[in-house]
Amino acid sequence: METGDRNLPYVSSTPILSCQDLAKDFFEGRKKTTILTDLNLQVEQGDFVTILGQSGGGKSTLLKLLGGFILPSAGQVLFHGVPLKKITSKIGMVFQENTLYPWLTVEQNIGFGFKIRGKKPDQYAAKVNHVLEKVGLTQARQLYPQQLSGGMKQRVSIARSIAVQPDVLLLDEPFSALDIQLRRQLQMFLASIWEDTATTMVLVTHNVEEAILLGRKLIVIGDKPGRIIETVDISQQQFRDRYDNDFLELQRHLESVIETDVNTQAALVKAGETR
């Protein structure tokens, strides 16, 4: 396992999260739609995996499967080598939007993971303060979500998930509702959180640039049905510069991979219709 020069709590041979022959079908009446098929994937401890694909291409479904939010139609998800059957607080999830409790302040939202487990405020106040400081939200602690900008809201969401110290953090297009400037700020924010906490992260995005910038391992999911069409290991040369030549080349390559897949699938569908 490639760990670079980061100090990880431990290095084990089993990947922290993996899936074997994973498939998911949805039914609309009797009509079966295959969303994902034959998915094999391994996420190593401390890694940052980005999953790239078209909108509506089953990326979010894959993430929900990895978090135990839904169960697969075939195959299984293994967490620390054990089949995952339900939602666990060890695998945190950050959704695209609509995740902060509007009746709670920033501080209370971040402490919510403790409160909902029946902890008393004085038991977790120190932890909340620590997280607030780390994510730079100390000034905003008394504000309510409706008083926050979109970028701040997502920072609070991430902070809330980090506060309960999950082993893995799943992020479902966390920045796609934001404008480009904020998006870049938050990408750097997330990268620094990852470096600080050594939390394993899996991020889903349709933005090629974001996927390359943040990931150490990059997985491209094809459309209809969703399956892995390309895996790129970039742990050796982690990009932080979006104008780097290698970066641009990889970006071009990935865009063409996605486009080719879309065209091939469209041709297949067309052939199926005429038959």
Next chain:
Amino acid sequence: MGCGLLSCAVLVGLWEGVGSNSENPITQVLPPPSQFLPVLFESDFKIGLGSQAASIYQSVAVTLVRVLLGMAIAFIGSIFCGLLISLSKWSELFILPILGLIAPIAPIAWVPLALVVFGISNLTAIFIVFMGVFFTLTIATVAEIKRIPENLLMTAQNLGGGSFARWRWVIVPAILPGIFTLLRLNFIAAWMAVLAAEMTGLRDGLGTVVMTGRNLFNSDLIVLGICIIGISGFAVDRLLLLIQRKFFWWQV
């Protein structure tokens, strides 16, 4: 607020203008404030005859307590029942239609039944308010629970919350503002129901003031009663709005 006061002042002015001519038949039926307000002071704020006379404050208080108590019981009860119903798909299928059938019954229609069961007492009035509000609010609670964004519930579970904790800390706060808004809208119905009950069966409260006026052929008293009903109804509505803005301001 200022505009409202101004238009009220204009209305009273017009009313006084028309009413200053005591020959005018309208004045007989609708005496202006300068004529009916002194009734309050002359009678030492008491309305009615002899030992039965209740002070005007008492009448207002009795009616308000009935409405607010009935609404409070219905509010808490309907949230509780709505939560229970939403626990299972079956109870939604079987119980909701019954509630849907009872909800449109005008609360006033319960008056005769309530008088038979509870007699002439505060219980009758509270029961009528309750019946007017409870079923609508219970249906609304079930609907509000369905409307909660799935992300809020999944996040709570993801953060380690058990099912009771999710009820207590997510579902209840998420539905409270919606239910309270509906309670406020239903206040008018509850208010009307209590007044109708007071006019037809009960012996005290604001509705009785108007009826006493009728029995005594005293149009001053009738109009006085009507005005107090209007003003206190308005005040309660504002109070509820204030509570809503202060305690249930968020939107899910």
